[in-house]
Amino acid sequence: MTAGETAGAPASGYQDQVAQICDSYDNDPHRMLDILRDVQDRFRWIARETMQTVAEKTGLTQIAVEGVASFYAFLSLAPKGRITIRLCDDIVDQFAGLPEVTESFEKALGIGIGETTSDGGFSLEYTPCIGMCDQAPAAMINDVIVTNLTPEKTRALVAALKSGKRPEDLISPDFDDLTPHQRAVTMVENNIRHAGAVLLGPAAPDAGLKNALDLTPSRIIKELEDSGLRGCGGAGFPTGRKWRFAAETEAERRFVICNADEGEPGTFKDRVLLTERPHLLIEGMTIAARAVGAREGLLYLRGEYIYLRDLLEEVLADRRARGLLGDGIMGVDGFDFDIRLQLGAGAYICGEEGALISSCEGLPGEPKTRPPFPVTRGYLGFPTVVNNVETLCHAARILDRGSKWFFDMGTEGSHGTKLFSVSGDCLNPGIYELPYGLSLKELLEMAGGEDAAAVLVGGPSGAMIARDTFDRKLTFDDLATGGAITVFSKDRNVLEIVEYYMSFFVHESCGYCTPCRVGNVLLQKAVAKFREGLANPEDIAYLKDLSGTIIETSRCGLGMTSPNPILSTLENFPLVYSAMAKPSKDRIRDTFDIQSAIDGARKLAKRRSYVFDRDFSQ
Amino acid sequence: MSDFTFTIDEIEIPAKEGQTIMEAADAAGVYIPRLCDHEGLRHQGGCRVCTVKAAGRSVSACTQPAEPGLAVENETPHINKLRRDLVEMLFHEGNHLCPICEASGNCELQAMAYRLDMTEPTRFPYLEPCRPVDASHPDIALDTNRCISCGRCIRASQDVDQKGVFGYVGRGIHRHVAANGPDLAHTDAEITDFAISDEVCPVGCIIRKRVGFVTPIGEREFDKGLIGRKISEKRNA
Numbered sequence: 001m002t003a004g005e006t007a008g009a010p011a012s013g014y015q016d017q018v019a020q021i022c023d024s025y026d027n028d029p030h031r032m033l034d035i036l037r038d039v040q041d042r043f044r045w046i047a048r049e050t051m052q053t054v055a056e057k058t059g060l061t062q063i064a065v066e067g068v069a070s071f072y073a074f075l076s077l078a079p080k081g082r083i084t085i086r087l088c089d090d091i092v093d094q095f096a097g098l099p100e101v102t103e104s105f106e107k108a109l110g111i112g113i114g115e116t117t118s119d120g121g122f123s124l125e126y127t128p129c130i131g132m133c134d135q136a137p138a139a140m141i142n143d144v145i146v147t148n149l150t151p152e153k154t155r156a157l158v159a160a161l162k163s164g165k166r167p168e169d170l171i172s173p174d175f176d177d178l179t180p181h182q183r184a185v186t187m188v189e190n191n192i193r194h195a196g197a198v199l200l201g202p203a204a205p206d207a208g209l210k211n212a213l214d215l216t217p218s219r220i221i222k223e224l225e226d227s228g229l230r231g232c233g234g235a236g237f238p239t240g241r242k243w244r245f246a247a248e249t250e251a252e253r254r255f256v257i258c259n260a261d262e263g264e265p266g267t268f269k270d271r272v273l274l275t276e277r278p279h280l281l282i283e284g285m286t287i288a289a290r291a292v293g294a295r296e297g298l299l300y301l302r303g304e305y306i307y308l309r310d311l312l313e314e315v316l317a318d319r320r321a322r323g324l325l326g327d328g329i330m331g332v333d334g335f336d337f338d339i340r341l342q343l344g345a346g347a348y349i350c351g352e353e354g355a356l357i358s359s360c361e362g363l364p365g366e367p368k369t370r371p372p373f374p375v376t377r378g379y380l381g382f383p384t385v386v387n388n389v390e391t392l393c394h395a396a397r398i399l400d401r402g403s404k405w406f407f408d409m410g411t412e413g414s415h416g417t418k419l420f421s422v423s424g425d426c427l428n429p430g431i432y433e434l435p436y437g438l439s440l441k442e443l444l445e446m447a448g449g450e451d452a453a454a455v456l457v458g459g460p461s462g463a464m465i466a467r468d469t470f471d472r473k474l475t476f477d478d479l480a481t482g483g484a485i486t487v488f489s490k491d492r493n494v495l496e497i498v499e500y501y502m503s504f505f506v507h508e509s510c511g512y513c514t515p516c517r518v519g520n521v522l523l524q525k526a527v528a529k530f531r532e533g534l535a536n537p538e539d540i541a542y543l544k545d546l547s548g549t550i551i552e553t554s555r556c557g558l559g560m561t562s563p564n565p566i567l568s569t570l571e572n573f574p575l576v577y578s579a580m581a582k583p584s585k586d587r588i589r590d591t592f593d594i595q596s597a598i599d600g601a602r603k604l605a606k607r608r609s610y611v612f613d614r615d616f617s618q
Numbered sequence: 619m620s621d622f623t624f625t626i627d628e629i630e631i632p633a634k635e636g637q638t639i640m641e642a643a644d645a646a647g648v649y650i651p652r653l654c655d656h657e658g659l660r661h662q663g664g665c666r667v668c669t670v671k672a673a674g675r676s677v678s679a680c681t682q683p684a685e686p687g688l689a690v691e692n693e694t695p696h697i698n699k700l701r702r703d704l705v706e707m708l709f710h711e712g713n714h715l716c717p718i719c720e721a722s723g724n725c726e727l728q729a730m731a732y733r734l735d736m737t738e739p740t741r742f743p744y745l746e747p748c749r750p751v752d753a754s755h756p757d758i759a760l761d762t763n764r765c766i767s768c769g770r771c772i773r774a775s776q777d778v779d780q781k782g783v784f785g786y787v788g789r790g791i792h793r794h795v796a797a798n799g800p801d802l803a804h805t806d807a808e809i810t811d812f813a814i815s816d817e818v819c820p821v822g823c824i825i826r827k828r829v830g831f832v833t834p835i836g837e838r839e840f841d842k843g844l845i846g847r848k849i850s851e852k853r854n855a
Binding site: 048061062063064066067070071347364369371506507508509510511512513514515517518519521522525542546549552553554555 | 661663664665666667669676678681682683699700703704707708710711741742743745767782784785786787788789790791792793796797798799800
C-alpha cells in the first residue's frame with residue numbers, strides 16, 4: 001500500500017517519502033519535472049500537501065511548484081487510478097475505430113473518459129497523438145503501449161488487468177526476461193517500409209565519431225555546413241550554422257540537447273530511430289559536443305515514449321562502459337561528455353526548443369523570449385545546441401561518409417534523405433527513408449495511398465493538400481515537412497479533421513500569449529459553427545482575418561502555425577466551407593440558435609419555455 | 619548619450635546598447651501601446667499589444683532589442699487593427715463589465731480599447747468563464763473575472779516585494795493567475811506591497827478594500843485623456 005491509496009489526502013508519512021524523492025535530485029529546483037514525475041508515480045497524484053513539501057525542500061514557493069504540476073498533462077492534481085489508461089484520440093485513431101474502442105473500455109471499466117473507478121483501480125482518459133498512428137488505435141496503459149486496438153482486444157486487456165495482471169504482462173508473459181529492445185519491439189512495431197542510404201541502411205558503428213576526433217571542432221562544423229544538412233524537426237535551420245553560433249559564443253559551459261519530444265500529430269520517425277538507431281543518435285550528440293565544446297548533454301524524451309527509457313538508459317550505460325561517454329572519450333584526453341535522460345510529461349509545446357529548455361530547467365514548458373537564442377543563451381543561460389533526433393543521426397553519418405556523399409543526395413537546398421511517417425488511409429503505413437525531392441504522388445504510390453482525397457503534409461502545423469497538387473515535391477522549398485504524411489480518403493470529413501486539429505492546438509497552447517491562448521479557442525468555435533451548419537458566408541472572411549492576427553502576433557511557432565489547418569483547407573477545399581455556410585435572410589441571423597440560448601434559463605427555472613418548447617402544454 | 623539611432627514611424631530615436639525598442643521609445647517620448655509591460659518590472663512579452671514591425675517582421679517591442687538603423691512601424695492602420703483584435707480577445711476571454719467595475723476610468727484595458735477605437739460591437743463570441751472572487755484577505759479582494767493574465771502582480775511580488783504571492787497555474791486557455799496558498803488570506807500579501815498598489819494591476823482584479831470610488835468617475839486617470847499621453851507629452855515638451 002502506498003500513501004496514495006486513500007483518495008483525498010496523502011496518508012501520514014508522506015512527507016518523508018516526498019523528501020526522499022527531493023533528496024534523490026539534490027533538492028535541485030531545476031529537476032522539478034523529475035521530482036514531480038516521481039511524486040506522481042508514488043502517490044498517483046500531486047496533492048497540495050506534497051507540493052508544500054516539495055516547495056520547502058527545493059526553496060521555491062508552493063505556487064511555483066503548482067505552476068509546473070498544473071502544466072503537464074501527465075501530472076495530476078486529483079487522485080488517479082493504480083492503472084491509468086490513456087487512449088490516443090488523434091484523428092487517425094478516431095478514423096481507425098477509436099469510438100468503438102472507447103465504448104468498449106468504458107463498458108468494461110464502468111467509467112467514462114476522464115473518470116476514475118471508485119476503488120481507485122483504473123483511470124481512463126484521452127491524450128493527443130502518442131506517435132503510434134501507423135498502428136492505430138493505440139493507448140498507453142501506465143508505461144506500456146498497446147496498439148491496433150479493437151473492442152475484443154480491449155475487453156481481453158481489461159479482464160486481464162482486473163484479474164491482477166500488470167500492464168507489462170499484457171505484452172508478454174516473459175516480459176521481465178526480455179531485453180529492453182525486445183520489450184520495445186514487442187509492444188510497438190517499427191514498420192520500416194523503406195530503408196535509405198543514410199539512416200536505416202547499414203552503418204559502421206561509431207565510424208563518424210572516430211573521424212570527428214581526427215578533425216578540429218571548426219573542421220567538424222565545416223563538414224556539416226558543406227553537407228547542406230538542415231534541421232529535421234520541421235523548421236529546417238542549417239545545422240552547421242547552429243553549431244557554429246554555439247561554438248563561437250564565449251562561455252564556461254555549453255550544452256547539447258537532443259529533442260526527442262516528437263509530438264507533431266502523425267509523426268513517429270524518431271520513435272523508430274530511438275528504437276533501432278540509439279547508438280547512432282548518441283554518436284551524433286557526442287560529435288556535436290566535440291564540435292561546440294560541450295561537456296554536458298540532455299536527451300529530452302517525450303513522456304509518451306517512456307517505454308523506451310530502459311532501452312536508452314542501457315545504451316548510455318553501455319557507451320559509458322566502453323569509453324564512448326564520460327571522461328576521455330575514445331582515449332582523447334580532455335574530451336569529456338555525458339548525457340542525462342530527461343523525461344517529459346505530456347506537453348506538445350515542449351517540442352519548441354525554448355519550451356524544451358524551460359522544461360529541462362524544471363519550469364512549465366513555456367517558450368523563451370527570443371532573442372537571445374539558445375545558441376547564445378539556452379539551458380541555464382549557457383549556449384545550447386538543440387537538435388532533433390533525426391538531425392543528430394544524420395550528423396553522425398555525415399562525419400562517417402563525408403559531406404559530399406550527403407550533399408549529392410536530394411535536391412538543391414534539400415540535401416540527403418528524410419524519414420517520412422506515413423499513416424492514415426493507406427495500405428502500408430510506416431516509415432519511408434527517401435532522398436528529398438520525391439513528389440507526394442510518388443510517396444503515396446509507395447505507401448498504397450494513391451486514392452487519397454486529401455493529405456496532410458507536416459502535421460496540423462503543415463498544410464492539407466488536395467489531389468490536384470499531389471505532384472508537388474517534398475523539399476524545403478515546396479512542401480516542407482518534419483516528415484508527417486497523413487492520408488485521408490474521400491470518405492473523411494475535412495471539417496471534422498480541421499475541428500479536431502484546432503481542439504488539439506487549444507489543448508496544447510501554453511497560454512503565455514494572448515493570440516494563441518484566446519485566438520485558437522475562437523477559431524475552434526468558428527469551425528464548429530461551420531460543422532453545425534450555423535455559419536454565414538461572412539464567416540469565411542472572419543476565419544481568414546482572425547487566423548492572420550494569430551499568425552502575426554503569436555510569440556512562438558505554435559501560434560504562428562496553428563491556423564494552418566484552416567487556412568490550407570480554405571485554400572485547397574473551399575467548397576467544404578461554402579457548402580456549409582448559409583446567408584442570413586431578412587436580417588435574422590441563422591447563427592443564432594434560440595434553443596441553446598434559452599437552455600441556461602430552462603435549467604435555472606427548472607421548467608421549459610411556454611413559447612419555444614412547443615410540447616410544453618402536453 | 620546614445621550609442622546609435624533607429625526610427626519608429628520615421629521619427630529618429632536615440633538608443634543605448636541593450637535597450638529594447640520600447641525602452642528607447644519611452645525615453646524618446648514615442649508611445650507604443652502595451653498592457654503586460656510596466657516600468658520597473660521584467661519584460662514578459664505576453665499580451666502582444668506592443669507588437670510592432672521591425673525590419674518587416676512582427677515582434678514585441680517590449681522584448682526586442684533596438685538595433686542601429688532599424689526601421690520600426692508602430693502606429694499603422696494594420697498594426698492598430700492587430701492590437702484591437704488582441705484587446706478584444708482579452709475582453710472576450712474574461713468577464714469585463716465596465717459600468718459596474720470599480721476600475722472604470724483607471725483601467726488600462728478599457729483605456730486601450732478607447733485608444734484603439736474599439737467602438738463597435740465585437741465579432742468574437744464571449745467565453746464567459748466561471749471564475750472565483752477571493753475576498754478572504756482583510757484589506758484586499760481579487761476578482762479574477764477581470765484578470766487579463768498580464769502577470770504584472772506576479773513579477774512585482776517576486777522581484778520588487780521579494781515575496782512570490784502570485785503565480786501562473788494551468789495551461790492554455792486555463793492558464794491563470796493564482797495566489798500562493800488556498801486563498802489570499804493564507805499568503806503574506808499586505809496592502810503595502812508594490813504588487814497590490816494601484817499602478818500594478820492594469821484592470822479591476824486586485825481591489826483595495828475601503829477605497830473604492832474615492833476618486834469619482836469623471837476625474838479618473840483616463841477620463842483626463844488617452845492612455846500613453848504622459849509618454850507622448852515628453853516628446854512634445
